[in-house]
Structures are given as structure tokens and as C-alpha cells.
Amino acid sequence: MTDKQEKILNAALELFAIHGYNAVSTSKIAKEANVSEGLIFRHFGNKKGLLDAILNQAYERATLLYSHIVSEEDPKKTIRETITLPFRLKESEYHFWKLQFKLKWELEISGADKVRPLLEKMAWAFEELNYKEPCKEAQTLHHIGESILGGILRDGIETQIPLKDFLLKKYDV
Amino acid sequence: MTDKQEKILNAALELFAIHGYNAVSTSKIAKEANVSEGLIFRHFGNKKGLLDAILNQAYERATLLYSHIVSEEDPKKTIRETITLPFRLKESEYHFWKLQFKLKWELEISGADKVRPLLEKMAWAFEELNYKEPCKEAQTLHHIGESILGGILRDGIETQIPLKDFLLKKYDV
């Protein structure tokens, strides 16, 4: 990974996250990254290849983010950590997560498989806590978390903060 | 509203909903609608004006959809109708709602103000039912509903159906 390759990746991530994939041209990415436009195609083949490279970083990043939850042994702590997950994101990573939401709707790239381990862990936790329908509890909480994250990314974290303690209390964790 | 005007509106709605705003050109819309490209600009000024015309229809449609909930007097029924709302959408209207989700992320058009009356009604219902924090309950259920609707539009209704009865039981409505 050369210096200029990283510059391209960073510029593209930022521009895609702000404006969307289709609204950003390769020439604008090149300008933002201070490289020639041809270099993008040398390294990534085509525009879609550039996006794929960004998304590959994504996969590792996402997995890392909740790896400590998957290996958690206390069910209550599992739920607690899952609820607080969207609130613990660094602002410097907002671009990255915003891109995920944008792509989900702009290009129908789901990313659902990437969170399956977390979903299964949540189902396990709810089962341990003797909930009647752990799978559906997990799916519901996942829905809540997803929508909260969306709210944070679009409207800012302060609009969602009140929900954090409310949910922790509601689930008694 | 002439016949061709409606054809343009319908073609644009469908194409925008499937591919997104930026990915659909005015020439493709014209072709799909069987009109000359110039006619789009005659009637709607520019591409953004065409989108605005579609979104104006949207506002009326969305308001109509939950108007019966806002005027509901039984709190339990209010919650019940809100939960089942995403499941009662006609498939012919999926395009329209898909476009709403797409625009929320592609062009950061929120549409949050359009559902405020529903949110307030839900808060009222939870208060009537003696929930401790009706506003946050409403916000949480709204998050769930939004995410379920998204799931229906992206992955099909069968992926979300199991959650319907689960939620109705959970909220005891």
C-alpha cells in the first residue's frame, strides 16, 4: 500500500460518504487526493474496484468493532455493550459508517452478513437471560440499534443520547 | 396534469426508486415514459424540479397513510395500528417508500417532519397506558418501525413478518 494509494482511499471514502457513490467522479477524487486521475485506474482497475477496496477495509473495521462483544461471557454485559455500541463510535469514523448506510440504499449493498455474529451472540444472551423468544428479541434490538446509528449519523449524537439510558433501564442491564 | 406529465412522474418514480436519483438520467426517464426529453424540462424546469414534484405527491400520500391512527381514540389500538403499519403497505407502493429511504441517504432529505404527528400520537398512547417515559417509548418504537420498513423494502416482507406478532405481544396490544 503506497502513500498515494492511501490518499486515494481516504479521499474517496470521504467524498463517497458525503455525496454518495454516483455523485462523486473519479476526477474529483483525484483532485482531492492530489494525484493524477489515471493512477486511480492503475491501482483499482475501475471506479467500482475503488469502492470494493474501501469496503474491504470496512469489513475488518466492523468485525473489530464488536469483537469484544462476541467473546463476552456475561449475557447482561453483552446486551449492555450492544446497546451502547453506536454511542461509542469515534466521530472520525462517522464517514465510514455513513458510507455503509448510503451504499445500503444507493447500491443495495447490504452488509447484513457482517453483523450476523453479533446477532447470534445477542440471541444467545437473551436465551441466557430466559427471554421467551431470544431470536426475535435480538432482531428487535438490532433494529433499534441500526436506527439509532442512522439517527446519530444524520442528525448528530445528541438527538439519540436520551435513548441510551432509557434502553439500558428497559432491558435492565 | 396532462397524460404525459403523469407518465413522466410515474417513470421517474420507478427509476429513482430502483436506481437512485443520481444514477438515473433525464434521457432514460424520457425513454421509459415515451416522451421527448425536452418535455421533462418544459413541465418541471429541471431534474430537481421533477424530484420535487414526486416528493409533493409523497407528502400527501404519507399523511393519508397514518391519518386514521392520528385520529384513533383507543391507545392500545393506536400502538397496534402503528406496529402493523409497515406490514399493511401495498406492494404497488413499495417503489414510493423505497425512494424515501434512498433520498434520506443519497440527498439527505429527511422527511422527519412528515411523521412527527404520528410520533406525538404514539407518545400520547404510551402516556395513556401509564408507561413511565412515553416520549422515549414512542421514539424507540418508531426506530423499530423504521428499521422494519427498511427490511421489508430491501429483503421482502417475509423476513420481517415474524416480528409482527412478537411485537404485538411484547407491547400487549
Add this chain to the structure above:
DNA sequence: CATAAAAGTGAGTAATCACTTGCAAATATA
């Protein structure tokens, strides 16, 4: 040091973009 491979450039390409213009056909109004 010599040579090959990789990294990087910048001027091209055809196709497509949103949009305009000049003019004909249809419709409304008198």
C-alpha cells in the same frame, strides 16, 4: 551499476450528462 518492474503522469477518448432552442401540433378562448 544495470535492468526490470512498479508507480505515477497528463493528454487524450467516445459516450453521456442536464439542459436549450426553434418550430410544429394540439387545445383553449374570443
Add this chain to the structure above:
DNA sequence: TATATTTGCAAGTGATTACTCACTTTTATG
């Protein structure tokens, strides 16, 4: 029926699109 207005079309416009190619510079290897 005469005239004005709206509706519609086809052929444009310059700008921008993703991408290519011939070329130079840098880096790695024997």
C-alpha cells in the same frame, strides 16, 4: 373561425463522465 396559449418534439449545446494510453520517474533486484 381566428388567434393566442399550451403541449410536444427533435436536434442540437458545452460540460462532464469513466476510462485508456504513451510516456517518464521511482523503486526494487541481481
